Amino acid sequence: MKTNADVLTQNTGNSTRKRKKLNFTSLIASTPMIIVAIGLFVICAGYSIMLSFTKSKLFPKFNWVGFDQYERLWSTTRWVTSVENLLIYGSLFIIFCLVAGFLMAVFLDQKVRFENGFRTLFLYPYAMSLVVTGLVWQWMMEPSLGIQNVVQELGWESFRFAPLVNPELAIYGILIAAVWQSSGLVMALMLAGLRGVDSEIWKAAKVDGIPTWRTYLFIVLPMMRPVLITSLVLLCVGVVRVYDLVVAQTGGGPGMATEMPAKFVIDHITVRNNVGLGMAAATMMLLPVLLVIGPWIYREYVKKGSRA
Amino acid sequence: MAHDITPSGPKPSRLSVARIGVYGFLAMSAIFFAIPLYVMIVTSLKGMPEIRLGDLFALPNDPSFAAWVKAWAQACTGVSCNGIHEGFWNSVVITVPSVVFSIMLGAINGYALSFWRFKGANIVFAILLFGAFVPFQVVIYPLIIFLREVGLYGSLTGIVLVHMAFGMPIMTLLFRNYFSSLPEELFKAARVDGAGFWQIFFQIVMPLSVPVTVVAVILQTTGIWNDYLLGLIFAGHDNLPMTVQLNNIVTTTFGVREYNVNMAATMLTAIVPLAIYLISGKYFVRGIAAGAVKG
Structure with a gap:
């Protein structure tokens, strides 16, 4: 496909010289973009990957050690635990957010009263920072003054809701806070998607006598594939960046129960002074992103090479 | 056959079992979402003796803003005990220029990519798009080294530049998608009338871009205000944003933990994005969806 500039210069019959000049202005205007794209996302990322093959401790040094850092990384308990935590947390987070978001959107779609009120209430946590989220839930999960205490005082003595002090359960404490913060996002996207569904579909389903819930699940949901993909992408990005929430809510503890890869990297380039190992971990974080996003961007934007 | 359906049978009663189920589910969800905000507010209005009684959900007997005052002006944020107000102003000073400049750059980039594609624009855009998904951790360390070399590490200029750079992918995408929809x-x-690059940008494209600019302002203001990691690493000791100071207040207290002060500080930090959310309404939702790349 022709670009706008090409079309224009042909239509108006401008000389090549003028086109060159315009291209030049556009190039100058795009300089910051080029600097950020190349400088930050190519050179910086490349530099990080390079450092992962060195023995750098506090400062970057180029004493190559091959894949040593990666071997060490995968034999480091803290890292392996972090990855396991991320997999548990990430998969549950995505499932819960999608299910809760979809349910809330469907129920809001039933021509209910106060729809705006409900919607505002479901989405407000998404406007708040993860630090705020973590601190509030930390307070509510406090063993002796929080929710656990309130329910026990009501007479249910064996009630337990203090996941953050239990290494087995702490990750689920983080999960609850994260789902609280993010499921409204899925609700908002899905509700917009539901509103976009052709009303003829509903009429047809009614005529065929298909129950409402089946229509939602087997007809409408598959039609909302783009919305699902959007939600999934946004949730995945959120999963990898879970750092703030963990730092505020548990600090990675108790023990290593809520350590995450994002925190592992930051810890190793700041307090732990082991840049080589930290960068090996960062490279491992980059890998899944490259494998999933890379081919998709290439197919959608580079190969097509036109305005989408 | 499907085009002529008229309602038949009795009108469904207003309170069928299904209706009760719908409202029941929505009410339960509403409670789940409202509780943390409610707890935050009532805790911040109580005194410590009342909090120690353990009635988390009880309304304060004698509501007082003492904890808010203390959180604002006296709470200890690590070394100093001047409250969170310093962090508030730091966040303002960081957020305003970061938002303004990142939106300007995003608009120019989107405009150049939509109407004046230079050679290799596709590649640059693809890299930028990829940048929207890259975890900060991958590029943070080299960025620290670079900013240290040029003397901007731990300065206001440094953190603003960092926010501009990390905000660029999403801003560029937002404006590019919007401009693509313009006729x-x-x-x-x-162009026929002889207008040049900047003339078209300022006189024709930007006046048409008010809605998308509003979305961008909301997206960037809440995003930068809520940022923790970048502020912690790049802002430097004198410019620590509110989120970092808040975390310091809550996690580094010695002795008795003052939950009312903690919650007051938390509320103070949450108020700005919360206000933006309530005022902006549908624009906020559009901003969220802007992160969604059209495939």
Whole structure:
């Protein structure tokens, strides 16, 4: 496909010289973009990957050690635990957010009263920072003054809701806070998607006598594939960046129960002074992103090479 | 057959079992979402003796803003005990220029990518798009080294530049998608009349871009205000944003933990994005969806 500039210069019959000049202005205007794209996302990322093959401790040094850092990384308990935590947390987070978001959107779609009120209430946590989220839930999960205490005082003595002090359960404490913060996002996207569904579909389903819930699940949901993909992408990005929430809510503890890869990297380039190992971990974080996003961007934007 | 359906049978009663189920589910969800905000507010209005009684959900007997005052002006944020107000102003000083400049850059980038594609624009855009998904951790360390070399590490300029750079992918994408939807004829007509790159940008494209700019302002203001990691690493000791100071207040207290002060500080930090959310309404939702790349 022709670009706008090409079309224009042909239509108006401008000389090549003028086109060159315009291209030049556009190039100058795009300089910051080029600097950020190349400088930050190519050179910086490349530099990080390079450092992962060195023995750098506090400062970057180029004493190559091959894949040593990666071997060490995968034999480091803290890292392996972090990855396991991320997999548990990430998969549950995505499932819960999608299910809760979809349910809330469907129920809001039933021509209910106060729809705006409900919607505002479901989405407000998404406007708040993860630090705020973590601190509030930390307070509510406090063993002796929080929710656990309130329910026990009501007479249910064996009630337990203090996941953050239990290494087995702490990750689920983080999960609850994260789902609280993010499921409204899925609700908002899905509700917009539901509103976009052709009303003829509903009429047809009614005529065929298909129950409402089946229509939602087997007809409408598959039609909302783009919305699902959007939600999934946004949730995945959120999963990898879970750092703030963990730092505020548990600090990675108790023990290593809520350590995450994002925190592992930051810890190793700041307090732990082991840049080589930290960068090996960062490279491992980059890998899944490259494998999933890379081919998709290439197919959608580079190969097509036109305005989408 | 499907085009002529008229309602038949009795009108469904207003309170069928299904209706009760719908409202029941929505009410339960509403409670789940409202509780943390409620707890935050009532805790911040109580005194410590009342909090120690353990009635988390009880309304304060004698509501007082003492904890808010202390959180604002006296709470200890690590070394100093001047409250969170310093962090508030730091966040303002960081957020305002970061938002303004990142939106300007995003608009120019989107405009150049939509109407004036230079050679290799596709590649640059693809890299930028990829940048939207890269975890900060991958590029943070080299960025620290670079900013240290040029003497901007731990300065206000440094953190603003960092926010501009990390905000660029999403801003560029947002404006590019919007500009792609503008009619090309408009642009062509301006070109025929001899308007140049900047003239078209300022006189034709930007006046049409008020809605998308509002979305961008909301997205960037809440995003930068809520940022923790970048502020912690790049802002430097004198410019620590509110989120970092808040975390310091809550996690580094010695002795008795003052939950009312903690919650007051938390509320103070949450108020700005919360206000933006309540005022902006549908624009906020559009901003969220802007992160969604059209495939």
